[in-house]
Amino acid sequence: SAVISQKPSRDICQRGTSLTIQCQVDSQVTMMFWYRQQPGQSLTLIATANQGSEATYESGFVIDKFPISRPNLTFSTLTVSNMSPEDSSIYLCSVEIVRVGGRTYEQYFGPGTRLTVT
């Protein structure tokens, strides 16, 4: 398993500003993911962050708006840039653990960052 922490747990920000969310995991992992959960909706994958390479963004998400860093195998950051009220969401990071045998992929999630943009 993996224990994941996120900072901040919540924030209220003004439109036009940026917020950087930190994700820390207690073990070294290759794959880390960032998701967004808009109010009343399910989770949408923003990007995959692998250490040593550029993040891979899903359709509808761009690096200028959501820059991601992955400096080592236990840490990642997601920045929400030039925020608008539509960015109000819960942002979650997750990690993938490949079980022994290499055929089972289990994901663990952080507690989330609740962002409100006014």
Add this chain to the structure above:
Amino acid sequence: KQEVTQIPAALSVPEGENLVLNCSFTDSAIYNLQWFRQDPGKGLTSLLLIQSSQREQTSGRLNASLDKSSGRSTLYIAASQPGDSATYLCAPYSGYALNFGKGTSLLVTP
């Protein structure tokens, strides 16, 4: 693209009832499927993982089944308790990332 549907969208039951949550997915080529629980405004807690070769998996009062060929999974909760109130999400894994449905919002009343 994997589409995941969960039925019912919401469920309210009295304490003690056994209940079944349903999940269907369109692409049966999955490695495994996870069931998660999400409390309001919080992150996801992994409840069970079923490998594609398995038919079911049990943890305490929870039992999850998988019929990969038909693209269906069910989560059975025995003797429900108020503390089980949460949103339950199923997420099949097809080799790239998890795909989520909208979940089933469960309320267990005392």
